[in-house]
Amino acid sequence: YTAKRSGSGTALYEAATDSYTACHLATLTDFRRALDADDQIVVHLQPKVAITNGQLLGVEALARWNHPVRGLLAPSEFIAMATSAELSAPFTTKVLTEALFACRSWLRRGYRVPVSVNITAHCLVRPSFAFEVADLLARQRVPADLLCLEITEDTLVADPTAAAQVLAALRATGVRTSIDDFGTGYSSLSYLRQLPVDELKIDRSFVLALFPHGSDEPADDALVATIVDMGHRLGMHVVAEGVERRDELAVLAGLGCDSVQGYLYSPPVPADRFPVELLRTAARTTPSAGYQVLT
Ligand code: C2E
Ligand code: MG
Ligand code: MG
Numbered sequence: 001y002t003a004k005r006s007g008s009g010t011a012l013y014e015a016a017t018d019s020y021t022a023c024h025l026a027t028l029t030d031f032r033r034a035l036d037a038d039d040q041i042v043v044h045l046q047p048k049v050a051i052t053n054g055q056l057l058g059v060e061a062l063a064r065w066n067h068p069v070r071g072l073l074a075p076s077e078f079i080a081m082a083t084s085a086e087l088s089a090p091f092t093t094k095v096l097t098e099a100l101f102a103c104r105s106w107l108r109r110g111y112r113v114p115v116s117v118n119i120t121a122h123c124l125v126r127p128s129f130a131f132e133v134a135d136l137l138a139r140q141r142v143p144a145d146l147l148c149l150e151i152t153e154d155t156l157v158a159d160p161t162a163a164a165q166v167l168a169a170l171r172a173t174g175v176r177t178s179i180d181d182f183g184t185g186y187s188s189l190s191y192l193r194q195l196p197v198d199e200l201k202i203d204r205s206f207v208l209a210l211f212p213h214g215s216d217e218p219a220d221d222a223l224v225a226t227i228v229d230m231g232h233r234l235g236m237h238v239v240a241e242g243v244e245r246r247d248e249l250a251v252l253a254g255l256g257c258d259s260v261q262g263y264l265y266s267p268p269v270p271a272d273r274f275p276v277e278l279l280r281t282a283a284r285t286t287p288s289a290g291y292q293v294l295t
């Protein structure tokens with residue numbers, strides 16, 4: 001480095017390195033504390049809406065860190081740290097607990113709203129993960145079929161054999177699974193047939209690519225059409241993520257895509273700010289299920 005040759009340059013270079021490290025360590029210490037606190041790691045919920053009739057089919061829980069000094073932080077600020085080997089388990093437990101709590105609150109009000117949670121690669125190599133999930137469901141008194149776990153392709157390629165076993169165990173408990181950011185990973189298509197997966201989420205980049213030259217041009221829909229068709233042939237529910245515009249929604253509807261998520265309906269919001277008109281379209285609990293009686 002040129003910086004190392006001149007005296008003042010070296011000082012600058014080292015100061016920059018040190019302050020980066022110090023900042024990172026401080027953040028790591030703060031994050032460990034956040035995992036122990038009960039109000040710092042929160043989830044925001046984003047609706048997943050049926051294309052044909054606008055019904056609320058579920059919500060995705062997206063983690064936020066309510067930092068005592070820095071305010072509300074997005075996953076880009078902390079997710080790499082959170083998904084490191086050592087912090088992955090407590091972080092995922094935290095997010096699952098928050099997500100199931102919201103699901104449970106809605107059940108008590110009579111709404112069946114399935115909740116999706118993103119999980120890390122480390123979860124899928126831990127044989128005990130399915131038991132931990134079953135335990136959390138029991139403690140939060142949420143039926144297993146109201147939980148969906150979102151997995152990226154890269155999560156699967158890390159250790160496909162272990163992942164397949166954990167997914168099979170999750171399936172046996174009734175939990176659903178989804179392939180997130182579909183089309184952006186490096187895995188082969190053959191895993192889609194082999195793994196027990198219920199849902200496929202088309203990555204936002206494909207939605208963005210529908211109108212590369214503006215919406216007055218015909219949509220460039222070959223890739224999205226292919227993904228929707230493939231998902232359906234494999235018996236999966238197909239969701240498009242990051243839908244912001246009416247013209248995107250219209251194309252996706254024409255292609256037979258089942259549901260959408262995106263700013264067009266709502267950004268991720270705290271449970272108490274969730275759009276009530278959407279909540280009212282959700283499936284209702286049957287009176288005999290007794291959710292309203294329990295507290
Ligand atoms: P993802 O699971 O693919 O989530 C979708 C991301 O797109 C979210 O960003 C969401 O806020 C954003 N989004 C939704 N609709 C729109 C839209 O219409 N336009 C645009 N431009 N963006 C939209 P977010 O919340 O920042 O999360 C980013 C990523 O961080 C997630 O991508 C997921 O991979 C990861 N992540 C978030 N929460 C968790 C978590 O609890 N655990 C794990 N392991 N990963 C998480
Ligand atoms: Mg996701
Ligand atoms: Mg995604």
Ligand code: MG
Pocket residue numbers: 181203204
């Ligand atoms: Mg994404």
